[in-house]
Amino acid sequence: MLFNSIDFAIFLPIVFILYWLATSNSLKLQNFLIVAASYLFYGWWDWRFLSLIMFSTIVDYSVGLGLLKQQNQTKRKILLWISILVNLGFLGFFKYYNFFIDNFISAFSFFGTEIKSNSLNIILPVGISFYTFQTLSYSVDVYKKKLEPTKDFIAFSAFVSFFPQLVAGPIERATHLLPQFYKKRTFDYSQAINGMRQILWGLFKKIVIADNCAEYANLIFNNSADYSGSTLVLGALFFTFQIYCDFSGYSDIAIGTSRLFGFDLMQNFNFPYFSRDIAEFWRRWHISLSTWFRDYLYIPLGGSRGGTWMKARNTFIIFIVSGFWHGANWTFVIWGALNAIYFLPLLLTNNNRNNLETVAQGKLFPSLKEFSFMLLTFWLTVFAWIFFRAENIGHAYSYISEILSKSLFEIPKFSGMRGALITIILIGIFILIEWQGREYKFALENIKSIRLRSIRWISYIIILLAIYFYGNFDETVEFIYFQF
Template sequence: MLFNSIDFAIFLPIVFILYWFVTNKNLKQQNLLIVLASYLFYGWWDWRFLSLILFSSIVDYVIGLQLLKQENITKRKILLWTSITVNLGFLGFFKYYNFFLDNFVSAFSFFGMEIKASSLSIILPVGISFYTFQTLSYSIDVYKRKLEPTKDFVAFSAFVSFFPQLVAGPIERATHLLPQFYKKRTFNYSIAVDGLRQILWGLFKKIVIADNCAEYANLIFNNSSNYSGSTLALGALFFTFQIYGDFSGYSDIAIGTSRLFGFDLMKNFNFPYFSRDIAEFWRRWHISLSTWFRDYLYVPLGGSRGGTWMKVRNTFIIFIVSGFWHGANWTFIVWGVLNAIYFLPLLLTNKNRNNLETVATGKLFANVNELGSILITFGLTVFAWIFFRAENIAHAVQYISDLFKNPDSFLSINIYWKYKKTILLIVLFVFIEWLGREGQYAISNLGLKWKRPFRYALYYAIIMAIFWSSGKEQEFIYFQF
């Protein structure tokens, strides 16, 4: 079920009413309602894959209880690796089977050996990368004794399948989200209103910004050999804002929806395109995934505590794995390697922890140095997104080659005029994001600072823009990951 669909517009109020007016006196009933609503939400896409979520929930629930009873270190490790193997086994089969098979065959063909192997027509279950990592966080934290395993299977199932963030995050830690299912929730009007405001801004990001950018990004990338360098640059720019509006918009809707039901989800995007270096960008982009890899992969590998070689090795591992997490294509791995290369100089010069505060805090404008750093970081990010969006490595290389073939085309005003509506939308979007960059989301700050007439004028303008653009409905990009 898509957040930007009529189905969800009907589904959400019904669940909300049942949650607060029918089951509100019984915590177990509320949790059970969340499970049923979440399974309906997910099964709306394809009910067959509900068995995966259920099986994963049962496996990790049982392993958690066994870890509680078991003190033997070897047996505890066996239990942990059982959870890791089952969860990553499902993920590997559905997401990477054909990738490894095709590359295995190609490798032997390179040495003159022909191997006959048939790839499978595998449908990738929506959100499997997200809920797999969420359940793994539970098993790992229980193993490390950071979390007491739950004996409430309904609460645990609600944690695994919680519908607002089930298919595209944020990837919640068990230590943060699971305890919220144990506590009685009471309706808070101000939090609910702020949640609706965040949903509104998320819908604007998705429907007005991402979907409009997607129309031209898809056209340009799918027919890149037919366009001039300036148009290809615009295509990369459009995709840059498409993926941000699409994914951060989903996160805003997920977080806002959760607040309607009395839950607090972690912030997943923190205005990443205003970053002054790549390290800051990765502290602000897909925060739930980057911190997951940091805590469960980077730190266990040694982090940055060892020598130079260990720092370099761990940096490349974390970015390559992050790239591969996004999909079974070499383009994602190259995208990860590029970001590792961007990040490495900062790490080796101990500047990766600079710029911890929001740029130009308390000021309207950034200074010249900050603006220059933002533009350089943004340019590097746009370049890397070309590999992320391209169909394959050859397409990405050709796209970049064609991008610089005809530099004179960048001076043609007619090309930019052709896409004027989308360019103006991006400029307006960046302006609003800049004004609200110190808030939890862009219009949260504006909603508090502006007087009521201006505030409501902004909300009505956003609603009108959403309805004006709603005819170009597209799935969220991260559903494929």
């Protein structure tokens, strides 16, 4: 069930009404309805996926109870490894089985040995990369005694399957989200209104910006051999805004929907394209995943506490693993390694913790120095996104080679230029709105500071009209991160 579908437009009000009218007097009923709604939401894609999330829930719930009762350290480690192997085993099989088999065969073919093996027609369960990391973090936190394991199976099931963030995050920590299922929620009008604002902004990002950018990004990337270097640059720019507005738009809708039900989810994007260096970019992009890898992989490896070699090693590990998490393709590995190369000089010179405050905080415009660094960081990011979007390494190489050719200085030409110009204008308006709201958790949140209600409503109506007239309502354009 997609957030931008008619199905969800019917599903959400029904669940909302039942939640606040039929279950408002009972915490158990509230949690049970969340579980039922979440399983319906997830099973809407393919009911067979439900068996995986059920099994993962039962395993990690049981591991948590076992860790509570067990004091022997060896047995505690065994329980933790059961959780790790089950969760990463599911993820590895469904997402990476064919990748490893194909590369294994290719490696032996290189040395003249032919191995016959059949790839499996495996359907990747939607959101498996997200909910496996969420449940795994619960087991790790219980093992480290950072969290008391729950004895409430319904509450734990609701935590694992919570439908707003189930299929594409944010990847919530049990220490933050699980305790919210222990307390009966009461309706908060101001929280719900703010949630609706964030849903509206998320829909604008997805339907107006991301899906229109997707049309031209797909056209140019899929036929890159036919276009000039200047057109390919335009295609990379379209994808740059597509992936940001698509994924952050999903996060906005997820966080806003959660507010309707009395829940608080972590911020997942914090205006990353206004970053002044790559370190700042990664503090602002997909925050829930970046902090997950930091806490559960980077710090256990030693973080930045060791010498130069350890710092470099850990940096490359964290970025390459992050790239591989996104997909079973060498392009994602290259994308991760490239970001590590960007990041490493900042780490080695102890400049990775600069720019902790919002750019041009309290000012209308950035300084010339800030603007220059923002542009540099943005174009480095655009270059890296080429590998992320390319079909394979050869495609990325040919794409970049054409950009670096003399055709870079030609006027961009491709079918649909007129519609593309409208999309570029919409991107410009979007950037201005984001810039004005960059000190808030999401751009549209600053509307609440407008005292005149009529002005606020005019703003909402303008956004709704923009969605109606310029939105791409093709429901086949799924959220990008569903494939991860």
